[in-house]
Amino acid sequence: MTHFSNGMAADRITGRTWVKASASDALHDCVELARLGENEIAVRNSRFPQGPALVFTRSEIAAFVEGAAKGEFDGMTV
Numbered sequence: 001m002t003h004f005s006n007g008m009a010a011d012r013i014t015g016r017t018w019v020k021a022s023a024s025d026a027l028h029d030c031v032e033l034a035r036l037g038e039n040e041i042a043v044r045n046s047r048f049p050q051g052p053a054l055v056f057t058r059s060e061i062a063a064f065v066e067g068a069a070k071g072e073f074d075g076m077t078v
Contacts, residue, residue, distance in 0.1 A: 004036050010044035010053035020046055033061075 016034040024030035034042045041061050042053040067073060
């Protein structure tokens, strides 16, 4: 079983598919997600794909997506 740690270099996460939102702009300013297993998802900055990956559980991602859909983070965007 492969172990993924929070903050590891995202380019060390191999054998996974990184997915970017279709709303990304031409400069690729977006975040990308990769499923790591049954219960973990990695997030990385698409502009720095070799940079650190943050690893979250499915329930953490679900809570974030629900909050975003409800507009809870609207005041944080530029």
